[in-house]
Amino acid sequence: MDYKKQVAESIVTALDGQLELQVAYDKIEIPKASNLGDFAFPTFVLAKTLHKAPQMIAQELVESIDQDVYEKVEAAGPYVNFFLDKSAFSQEVLQAVLNQADHYGDATVGQNGKVPIDMSSPNIAKPISMGHLRSTVIGNSLANLLAKTGYQPVKINHLGDWGTQFGKLIEAYKLWGSEEEVKADPINKLLEYYVRFHKEDKAHPELDDEARKWFKKLEDGDEEATKLWQWFRSVSLQSFKHIYDKLGITFDSYKGEAFYNDKMDEVVQILEDHNLLKESQGAEIVDLDKYNLNPALIKKTDGATLYITRDLAAAIYRKRTYDFVQSLYVVGAEQINHFKQLKAVLKEMGFDWSDDVHHIPFGLITLNGKKLSTRSGRVVLLDKVLDDAIDLAKQQIQSKNPDLKNADEVAHEVGVGAVIFHDLKNERMNSFDFDLSEVVRFEGETGPYVQYTRARAESILRKANKQVATDDVVLADPNAWETLKYLQAFPETILRAVNEYEPSVIAKYALHLAKSFNQYYANSKVLVEDDQLNARLALVQSVSSVLKNALALLGVKAPSEM
């Protein structure tokens, strides 16, 4: 039931139609203090037309409103405050959550439309850092949210598996590498070669020439170069998958940059057909002046294509393959300009679906205030952070709950959960400086806090050891009121999160629900044999269910004991 609409109708009826329903609806707000009711209507809008003081309007309105469906309606200064009927509300909410269980909050707005999500996208032969975590977990959560609301997300790991750096890598490997070394520790060794190359090429510029030759060979399909490239790619992918397993994240496609090598000519052809290519300083560009953007550089002076050409090919390929309703790119905010260009060029090419292409940017993670950079060695390895978090979670379990049976599994879920939650709890666009002690914190506004809340709820249910009946769930207890209202708000919260592409909306919601339930838990005893027992258990089970599902939307597990 839409309670806000009910309130709006009450107001309009009382005013005898002197106010549009939509206007009333839009003006209704949720008071910040609970003693001011559940909904409030400020009467300022009526002051002019009624030629009365808002305070007086509020008082008169209260008298003419049919109060039967509410607990009470009262005037407070210029506001009319509505208090909902707790019995009816609690029954409706608890029944909805219990009956729909994991499907509570499901929506159909997506109408099965496909939504490819470009996410994670690490570079071959480089380690996955905290920077990649953001794209990975935001993309994953958006996929969950989209699926929950009726879309069909397609998680695409657009691997950085092509480019001139492979020429450098091959040259470096030929000079200093060995097969045994790489086999033993692929990513670290490959990274080591790459970093060494960048150190030595300053003194020996001829190395760059060799690297260029190797990349040319690779492009021409030279056997040795291709074999090395494939090898680098596959060992890298193996170590990436190890990390994705830890995070509990899977992909639907691993088509990376190299996949589009043979699809660039067509892009250039379409651009030519539309007369979009212009020569400038020896390079081929698309002028984007009318979009107030810099020109998009399609071909370098030497005729080689660039990043944007590849992304154009990928965008077109995805449209053809998935016939998407939206196409998302979860990529850092530093590429905002690039995606503006991409959309503009697609539009110029005559693709009206360019409006369905959305860049989902996110803020930078820095280390001591500086940008992470693989080349300069300023990296925070994700694998290490996850392991540290798991270790700390294990220590925590040993001191708080030493008898826990599946301690290792729980430590994994809590440690990884803390890291993921930390990344998702703030707005995407916020940048943050990496601080391990902050990332693996288990107290306060954290993932483990939410997990712990749910574990305690589960514990109560285990102790109760009985099936919760769905027909006797009226709970008018004021202590439970906040929690009931949060439970009711889950579906609309999901829709807001999807509309804004903002997983943090869900994270915040989970924290609020957990907090309100912890307050209830501290002040009310659930397991007491009286006529309200079933209703209280219904609340506990509902909270557990919604917390689990909210965490699931973030990609965080919810252990039932910890």
Added chain:
RNA sequence: GGACCAGUAGCUCAGCUGGAUAGAGCAUCCGCCUUCUAAGCGGAGGGUCGUGAGUUCGAAUCUCACCUGGUUCACCA
């Protein structure tokens, strides 16, 4: 210089399409485990909402200017 993002308590951040005394967490100090897991709950202190104008009955929220920090601005991705 152009474009974009950010500037709210000591620190990290909420604050929905403008509305009633600006809220959390962390940190500090003080309470609460013979009651369902204290990874919890309660309380205290702490804020010129970057600055200045404007719109409005009403601005942390909208507009403009400015200040500060960050990102980015054609042959990397």
